[in-house]
Amino acid sequence: MKVVSVFVAFLLFSFSSENATDVYKRLTNSLRSAAAVSVAFSMPEAGISGTLYASKDNRYKITLPGRVIVSDGSSVSNYFSARSQVVISNIIDVEGEISPQTILLNFPESMRPTLLKVNGRSGPGEIWLRLEPEEHSIPVEEVRIRLDPETRSKVLAIAVDDGLQVRQWDIESLTIHDTVDSTKFELETPPGTRVVDMR
Numbered sequence: 001m002k003v004v005s006v007f008v009a010f011l012l013f014s015f016s017s018e019n020a021t022d023v024y025k026r027l028t029n030s031l032r033s034a035a036a037v038s039v040a041f042s043m044p045e046a047g048i049s050g051t052l053y054a055s056k057d058n059r060y061k062i063t064l065p066g067r068v069i070v071s072d073g074s075s076v077s078n079y080f081s082a083r084s085q086v087v088i089s090n091i092i093d094v095e096g097e098i099s100p101q102t103i104l105l106n107f108p109e110s111m112r113p114t115l116l117k118v119n120g121r122s123g124p125g126e127i128w129l130r131l132e133p134e135e136h137s138i139p140v141e142e143v144r145i146r147l148d149p150e151t152r153s154k155v156l157a158i159a160v161d162d163g164l165q166v167r168q169w170d171i172e173s174l175t176i177h178d179t180v181d182s183t184k185f186e187l188e189t190p191p192g193t194r195v196v197d198m199r
Contacts, residue, residue, distance in 0.1 A: 019116060020113035020114065020115060020116035020129055020130075021113050023113065023116065023129055024111070024112075024113040024129070024131065033176075033178065034056075034176045034177065034178070035055060035056060035177055035178050035179055035180050036053065036055040036056070036176075036177040036179070036180045036181070036184075037052075037053070037054055037174065037175065037176050037177065038051065038052065038053045038174070038175045038177065038184075039051065039052045039053075039171065039173070039174050039175075040171075040172040040173040040174075041169045041170060041171055041172060042169070042172060043167070043168065043169055043170075044168060044170060045167075045168065048064060048065055049065075049172070050062060050063050050064040050065070051063045053181075053184040053185070055180045055185075056180075057073055057180075058071065058073035058091075059071055059072055059073050059180075059182075059185050060185075061184055061185050061187075066080065066081045066082055067079065067080055067081070068187060070185055070186075070187045071091065071185075072185065073091070074090065074091055075088055075089065075090050075091060075199055076088070076089055076090075076091055077187050079187060079189055079193070083194075084189075084190070084192060084193050084194060085193065085194045085195075085196060086187070086189060086193055086194070086195045086196065087196045087198065088195065088196065088197045088198060088199060089198045089199060090198075090199050111131040111132065111133055111134065111143065112131065112132055112133075112134055113129060113130065113131055114130050114131070114132050114142075115128070115129070115130035116128075116129055116130075117130070126146060126149060127146065127147040127148075127149050128144050128145065128146050128147070129144070129145040129147065130142055130143070130144050130145075131143040131144075131145070139162060140160055140161060140162045140163075141161045141162060141163045142160075142161050143158065143159070143160050143161075144158070144159040144160075144161075145157075145158055145159075146158075146159070154171075154174075155171055155174070156170065156171055157169065157170045157171060158171070
């Protein structure tokens with residue numbers, strides 16, 4: 001499963017009179033110090049919510065209603081509770097492929113900030129930082145990051161446009177970790193779960 005930029009800037013940061021470039025630099029500098037991140041999110045269009053734990057070494061665990069996806073860096077295990085089944089497949093290493101760690105922890109510095117916009121005249125409105133890739137460095141057209149309008153200190157949502165659709169993740173909570181807890185990547189399934197190994 002490709003988690004496209006799912007979460008491009010799940011990160012707390014603040015700014016006052018900074019421009020888009022300043023905000024972007026602060027973001028990338030902060031991400032470099034993270035060994036892992038844990039996030040609670042929702043996807044309004046799909047009507048679902050879930051959690052993500054990801055590390056820089058390409059491991060991640062995504063928990064969704066009725067489904068758990070775990071990657072050990074070389075393969076992905078998809079557990080479907082309704083079917084009581086785990087499907088295991090290889091990760092195909094494609095240049096330019098977007099996966100959780102490339103977005104959350106190895107944020108591509110080839111993105112350029114093009115807009116810091118405030119919508120709304122009677123109040124703080126919405127603040128969006130728009131990023132575009134340099135010469136198709138990643139397979140997205142743009143990333144939009146919505147910031148808290150009052151504190152201007154945290155990311156509220158991420159919207160990723162890949163040219164075919166726009167996917168948005170609303171951020172409910174985010175924690176940045178300086179160490180990796182490997183137990184977070186364990187996949188626990190009930191007895192009798194059927195395993196389909198497609199590697």
